[in-house]
Amino acid sequence: MGSITLKNVSKVFGEAKVIPSIDLEINDGEFVVFVGPSGCGKSTLLRLIAGLEDVSGGQILIDGKDVTQSAPAERGLAMVFQSYALYPHMSVRNNIAFPLKMAKLDKAVIDKKVTDAARVLNLTDYLERRPSQLSGGQRQRVAIGRAIVREPSAFLFDEPLSNLDAALRGTMRLEISDLHHQLKTTMVYVTHDQVEAMTMADKIVVLNRGNIEQVGSPLDLYKSPRNLFVAGFIGSPKMNFVDGAYAQSKNARTAGIRPEHLNLSKDSGLWTGTVKVAEHLGADTFLHLDVDGIGQITARCDGEFGAHYGDKVFLTPDEAKLHRFDDKGSALRA
């Protein structure tokens, strides 16, 4: 079991209200990702759940039990830190065994659990090494190993992949998702990388300035963002925002069009743009355009599109996939 409930949770550091008030429900077995720009309070929120920070107000419940005043170890959670936080003076074996030793388990039981975890994480050959003798990815796996042997009711991940290079990040992302399917344990994952959020999450919590902007499945957030912030944050490349006459003609203050919802043509279209930068990725092409009367627009199309710096390109937004926002930036539903 591993359901987590936040009721009215707030956090104040001195004068700064980092988290004004948050209510959130995390169901057992869910993979929940907290995502937002740096300084939005996502790590603080995770640390409040972990018990590494004291709440300034509100309640935290784990499996229905109030743990607001409990010490981190009493909450039955395991955490993987951004810096891995491995014990540098212990071997991999002892790092993984540490929480079990603290729990005063039998030596035979500890050995078995460590061996099992090492096998799952491909660390069997490295058990006698020190963390300093491992690569970044291996260290990350040790940190995960240390977390899984405890069989916690939930895992907390604090930007665990941000110290890894791009290729390794991709691999580790798959490994963590795979682990979630095997263990079926609740995972709460903090990241500023919306690609990680989109690919891994069952449920994404978008945070901004300590407030929850929207909670929903990745595709929910992609298809129906509740406001300009979520619309701009989820999706890559970013959604284009168009004000002025075009938006007014759609009865909105701002119109939002995702780069992949613009039809490109070399002959005709609603708007005319000049290519500023063309990014040819092979599988798709990103065009950054200067559009007459509108401004900077990014467009994306599948496969190759033969346009280069200075070329004229015509664009037509796909009206069915248009997003409309009012004066306050909230989404208007048709």
Added chain:
Amino acid sequence: MARNVTTRHKVTATVAAWVVALIIFFPILYTLITSLKTEPEAIAGFSLIPSGTFENYVTVQTQRDYFKPFMNSVVLAVGSTILALIIAIPSAWAMAFSPTKRTKDILMWMLSTKMMPAVAVLVPIYLMFRDFGLLDTRIGLTVMLTLINLPIVVWMLYTYFREIPGEILEAARMDGAGLWQEIVYVLTPMAVPGIASTLLLNIILAWNEAFWTIRLTTTNAAPLTAFIASFSSPQGLFWAKLSAASTMAIAPILILGWFSQKQLVRGLTFGAVK
């Protein structure tokens, strides 16, 4: 082409390093050479070839007992170091792990006491020592050496403790370690290298301290620094015997330094964890 440049670089760097090392080491070497000369040879002028006599060492030992100042040096150096660590570990710990707004000021204030020339407080300290009956006592001098080196010890330890990442302590807390287990299994093993090198460096500093040890002692608590100084006496200067005494005085600390150089260098240049 590139390879030539790096080879030349390496040769130049190696030669330069040896030259600098030799210049730094030369006074010690020349002391050793002079100690193996006769007195007339010693005052005759610069020469690197001694007659190889051990007479000076015998004279030094028969004229004055080496063992007593040696023991005083050991007691003072070790005693003041232990005392300094007992005070410095908790204070550096507190400042590193729960700093306040004033922490930086306190550290700076402690360091500023090292900026004052010792001679400026010689008279008041001498008078205090006299009035409290501490002149020429091991206790008095141990306290004095502790106070002199305390700022350095606190600074060194503070720097080491600061490098222990907070996330590791949080990880231990998540893993179920209580405060005591956190200290025993996680903090202490990570802090030991730093404490060890601070200890070694402080022993060396205390061993070599000459200003106060010479001025606040006569015979009973006089360490090896006073032992050396006694050879430049009113009876005249005896370069060869002085050199022999110096060699005997620095030999123990040189040996200690040699065996612990790895720890010293590591402690002075390397953080607690990486």
